[in-house]
Amino acid sequence: MGYAISWLAVKQEMATRLLEAFGLQPTGETAEYGERLFTGRTLSTGWFLLFINQANHNYVSAQTLEALTGLGDVVMCSVEEHVMVSNAEGWRDGTEVWRLAHDAERGLGHLLVEGTPPKAYKEIEARLRARLEEDGGEDADVETDYLFDIPVETAQSVVGFKHDAPGGEDTCFTVYARGSADGKKPWWKVW
Numbered sequence: 096m097g098y099a100i101s102w103l104a105v106k107q108e109m110a111t112r113l114l115e116a117f118g119l120q121p122t123g124e125t126a127e128y129g130e131r132l133f134t135g136r137t138l139s140t141g142w143f144l145l146f147i148n149q150a151n152h153n154y155v156s157a158q159t160l161e162a163l164t165g166l167g168d169v170v171m172c173s174v175e176e177h178v179m180v181s182n183a184e185g186w187r188d189g190t191e192v193w194r195l196a197h198d199a200e201r202g203l204g205h206l207l208v209e210g211t212p213p214k215a216y217k218e219i220e221a222r223l224r225a226r227l228e229e230d231g232g233e234d235a236d237v238e239t240d241y242l243f244d245i246p247v248e249t250a251q252s253v254v255g256f257k258h259d260a261p262g263g264e265d266t267c268f269t270v271y272a273r274g275s276a277d278g279k280k281p282w283w284k285v286w
Contacts, residue, residue: 097176099150104254109166110143119271127266134268140255150175164189172250183246195246215252
């Protein structure tokens with residue numbers, strides 16, 4: 096079995112606005128990320144990470160990310176390990192700045208690159224492409240799908256979180272659920 100998850104991150108000072116945008120409230124519970132649909136926490140890097148235990152959730156769609164105008168920088172990552180698809184994007188004030196996507200069904204060498212990825216991207220891509228070539232290139236076994244990690248590691252280089260990094264960030268997250276404490280609708284809604 097593999098991960099089928101999404102996450103998005105904003106600077107910690109925008110965390111409250113992000114949660115309000117989605118109508119998410121803390122439940123008073125904690126859990127490891129991935130144990131509940133919505134969990135979140137502020138990372139040591141100063142980013143607030145909302146972890147979603149579902150790949151390609153509508154909260155990480157382009158339409159939703161565009162609607163998050165005013166939250167400054169937003170980074171998202173979506174992973175579907177069952178079919179080896181990964182996607183990471185960087186947004187600033189409702190505009191996509193960069194996007195990286197890998198889909199193994201299009202070949203082990205597939206990588207979509209749009210915009211201007213973060214500085215660490217070039218080193219990550221060079222390192223992982225070299226590993227793929229060492230193991231037989233695009234004709235290698237799917238277990239050597241190193242390019243899958245390019246979007247994931249690039250997002251990690253910005254935010255400081257990778258869902259399967261050993262010994263990484265504390266795994267105790269706050270559990271969130273949909274619902275507004277005051278009964279009002281979120282300040283925007285795209286779904």
